[in-house]
Amino acid sequence: MEIRNFSIIAHIDHGKSTLADRMLEATKTVEARKMKEQVLDSMELERERGITIKMQPVTMRYIKDGNQEYILNLIDTPGHIDFSYEVSRALRAVEGVLLLVDSTQGIQAQTLTTLEMAKSLGLVIIPVLTKIDVPHARIDDISKELVELLGCDASDILQVSGKTGEGVEVLLAEICTRIPPPKQPEKDATQGLVFDFQYSNHRGVIIYQRVFSGSVKKGDELLFIAGKRSFNALEVGILAPEERPVEALGEGEIGYIVTGIKEPGVANVGDTITLAKKPSQPLGGYQEAKPVVWASIFPESQDDFTLLKQALDRLRLSDSSLSYEEESSGVLGRGFRCGFLGMLHLEIISERLRREFDIEIIITSPSISYEVTYPDGRVDLIYAASRFPDYGTNVSVREPWILGQIIVPADYVGNVMTLLFDHEANAIDTEVFGDGRTLLTVEMPLRELMRGFFDKLKNTSSGYASLSYEIAEMRPAEVARLDVFVAEELVPAFSRVIGIRRIETDARAIVSKLYETLPRQQFVTKIQSKALGRFIASKTLSALRKDVTAKLYGGDITRKMKLREKQKKGKKKALERGRVHIPQEVFMKMIKDD
Numbered sequence: 079m080e081i082r083n084f085s086i087i088a089h090i091d092h093g094k095s096t097l098a099d100r101m102l103e104a105t106k107t108v109e110a111r112k113m114k115e116q117v118l119d120s121m122e123l124e125r126e127r128g129i130t131i132k133m134q135p136v137t138m139r140y141i142k143d144g145n146q147e148y149i150l151n152l153i154d155t156p157g158h159i160d161f162s163y164e165v166s167r168a169l170r171a172v173e174g175v176l177l178l179v180d181s182t183q184g185i186q187a188q189t190l191t192t193l194e195m196a197k198s199l200g201l202v203i204i205p206v207l208t209k210i211d212v213p214h215a216r217i218d219d220i221s222k223e224l225v226e227l228l229g230c231d232a233s234d235i236l237q238v239s240g241k242t243g244e245g246v247e248v249l250l251a252e253i254c255t256r257i258p259p260p261k262q263p264e265k266d267a268t269q270g271l272v273f274d275f276q277y278s279n280h281r282g283v284i285i286y287q288r289v290f291s292g293s294v295k296k297g298d299e300l301l302f303i304a305g306k307r308s309f310n311a312l313e314v315g316i317l318a319p320e321e322r323p324v325e326a327l328g329e330g331e332i333g334y335i336v337t338g339i340k341e342p343g344v345a346n347v348g349d350t351i352t353l354a355k356k357p358s359q360p361l362g363g364y365q366e367a368k369p370v371v372w373a374s375i376f377p378e379s380q381d382d383f384t385l386l387k388q389a390l391d392r393l394r395l396s397d398s399s400l401s402y403e404e405e406s407s408g409v410l411g412r413g414f415r416c417g418f419l420g421m422l423h424l425e426i427i428s429e430r431l432r433r434e435f436d437i438e439i440i441i442t443s444p445s446i447s448y449e450v451t452y453p454d455g456r457v458d459l460i461y462a463a464s465r466f467p468d469y470g471t472n473v474s475v476r477e478p479w480i481l482g483q484i485i486v487p488a489d490y491v492g493n494v495m496t497l498l499f500d501h502e503a504n505a506i507d508t509e510v511f512g513d514g515r516t517l518l519t520v521e522m523p524l525r526e527l528m529r530g531f532f533d534k535l536k537n538t539s540s541g542y543a544s545l546s547y548e549i550a551e552m553r554p555a556e557v558a559r560l561d562v563f564v565a566e567e568l569v570p571a572f573s574r575v576i577g578i579r580r581i582e583t584d585a586r587a588i589v590s591k592l593y594e595t596l597p598r599q600q601f602v603t604k605i606q607s608k609a610l611g612r613f614i615a616s617k618t619l620s621a622l623r624k625d626v627t628a629k630l631y632g633g634d635i636t637r638k639m640k641l642r643e644k645q646k647k648g649k650k651k652a653l654e655r656g657r658v659h660i661p662q663e664v665f666m667k668m669i670k671d672d
Contacts, residue, residue, distance in 0.1 A: 096240030171288035174257030260330030267358035268292030295326035367399035369417025376413030482547035
């Protein structure tokens, strides 16, 4: 029985999970009565949004030509650029990939990035066109693109439909033919690569791994080499796609191991497992997850602080890329400063906190890390806008820049160039594809990418443009901190670090937006923004007015005057002592960029 390990490279919404469903049906891995859409997307959030967030391996048995049996191990990977490191580890665990391209849209930027990873690892690449059943499919045009990109023959490109199942049998046969079996190990030692993990309340962390050499069986004492923690394998098995225990996992096999560990930070994607009594060398390529975006999360009620801490601990048991530390704010109370892989990762974590743990949270404006050098040579890495030095402090600041690729139709290049100028980006190279689309190589400050660039790119290109990026280098930054005051009290959650050229525009915009979203109070509320050592914009929110004389009718006018004077004194007292309660909805509206 031969083994074939492979993964699927595809852009978001190019039909990766749908094709995986048809492969599960064709191999009879899932019974017809249990079949549903997006079988491998187990999270409710994945199914709702139609995207893959967590990697999901599955083992299929396929009989080729009626007599030769194969074990096909598929790793379904996320398509979003935020999870590129996890995807790189999954690619390390396989010998080949299916390059899935939508025949209606063509090659996208994020596909190119992942394809380069696969090429650098020396994997066999099988080009596959999907959605061939759609009337407006451009099969010939997209095939020419793939031939130019890969240098292959047009006959090498397979055509499938995830909707109808057309071409899936041919695809399975070609996987067996083109993708090589796992290589025989050079060393007699046990090595397994962890490419993902889940958490169970009863069984602890369950790791998904590929055995490169040796074997792993139930009861073995194993060791995380990078995590420096040993554990006993409580159970080993394969996923088909539900867990199915087996006696042992041998060389080249992909499966799960139940560890029993219930502490965060022990299991990490990319770590190597080995026998504790006979440890081997680690497999190459392991990196600790580096946060790209930072945001503070506070419970709406301080009574929920302990619940929030437990929820974050629990999420980290299944997501090692999430990092957090406790912090406190005079206005918002105690909370956590959290690091994320990108804006999608931030959105997913915040949504999971609300859905899975039923906690109402307040999230501050996302920020990035700035390298601040003081005159005495001290260097600080600052990732909270509220900790950024005041204007006039003698410091030098550097910020991360990204190197990105944008693929856009020729008709929209002018719009994209205008958008790049607005976001302080430079186009350093262009390349025109055969179908008229243009590949732009750009460099841009990471802070500008986080300022809603992706959404604006989609809007300005009518949804046709795609983007991928990688962190390039640190460069000098011309930035300043913008603070927001409500009722003459600083609100740290609204503080942000922005480019000096945008100070005036952003200062006025944030005051106007807050003026429109903040509910009126019992007293006059002043909303101000301050930067570069001065107040730049200000608006006054009028007080709620109650007609205290409504219950009176007739009588002397002095009775009404007396009540109004009493109300006036009360409003004055409220103005001196009153505090503005800012609802969670206001924080969420302020974070979402227009």
